[in-house]
Amino acid sequence: MSDEEEATCSVGGEEEEAATCSVGGEEEELEEPERPSAWTSGWDDESNDVEADPDPHATPEREILWACENGKQSVVEEILKEHPEAVGATDSDGYTPLHRAAYSDFPDIVKVCEYPKVYLLDTPGVMFPKIKDMVTGLKLALAATIKDHLVGEDIIADYLLYWLNSCGNHSYVEHLGLSEPTDNIQHLLLTAAARNNWLRKARDHTGVQTIPDVIQCAAKFIRAFREGKYGPVMLDDLSDIEEQQVIK
Incomplete structure (x- = not known):
């Protein structure tokens, strides 16, 4: 192969990071392709800049x-x-x-x-990475700001039942077809699922059985709350604020 046909590529030293290509003795600088960061937000990315009005x-x-x-x-x-x-x-x-x-x-x-x-804050599709305590996390989950399956429908339902009972709100009894209020989430889910025919197939050592679908029941219980079936519910304790207003 002649000198004119031979092609070699080299990268400059530490001071010069641009790549160069030598073909037949003539060096030509190669432009480094732009690599946008995977963590650049749409707002900060210059290639997707918001046009000024x-x-x-x-x-x-x-x-x-x-x-x-x-x-x-x-x-x-x-x-x-x-x-x-x-x-x-x-x-x-x-x-x-x-x-x-x-x-x-x-x-x-x-x-x-x-x-x-x-x-009222907004994030670009990213959940805030730190939740200060478990109760705050359960409130956020109940308000549908965290996907149900990440916390567990039965756990969210348990917190909802606790909060409704603590507020004296027993409207869930009629809605779910129960006979009386309860503070036992497993009893609520099993009873409500059976009475409303929310069932699923499960296999055990005796074969395939039809059993109450407690996860489906929990999801329906939570959805009813979010749709307002149990009336307006305040998830934050405002008693301290109300006392301060009375003092003022």
């Missing part, structure tokens, strides 16, 4: 998106007084005012209540 004040919907992204809380409040429907505005990339305020780190804009302080 050339006229953000043209409509209430466009203005609230601009105001939330730039932390203009007073502007947001004025817009929502006159045009409350603007809270559901979206830009060409599907971002809402809530998205823009959360991504731009303006928590005061997503505060929905001053006392007690309540914030």
Whole structure:
């Protein structure tokens, strides 16, 4: 093979990381392909940047998106007084005012209540990695912010039963076809599943048996709560706040 036909590739030293290719003695620099990080969010990724609105004040919907992204809380409040429907505005990339305020780190804009302080936050499809205690985790699961199977339908149902009973709410008795309230989740699930014909096939040493489907029953119990079948239920204990208001 002649010198002109021979091709070799080399990578520069530590100071120069660009790759070069030598063909017949002539070196040509090769561009390193861009490798976007797997952890780059859609908001921060320059290749998927949100286009700036050339006229953000043209409509209430466009203005609230601009105001939330730039932390203009007073502007947001004025817009929502006159045009409350603007809270559901979206830009060409599907971002809402809530998205823009959360991504731009303006928590005061997503505060929905001053006392007690309540914030409405949004994450890009990622669950917050740390839950401070088990009770908080169960409340989040019951409110459907964590997938049921990750916690366990029977465990979520057990917490729901405890909370309904502690509030004196026994509306589940009629809904599930029970004869009386109970604080035993296994008794509730077995009885309700049998009475409502929520059954499944199971195999044991004697063969295939039809047994109550307690997981299906738990899922229906939880779904009924989320659909409001047991009335409005407050999962947080506000007794301390109510006492402080009375003192004031």
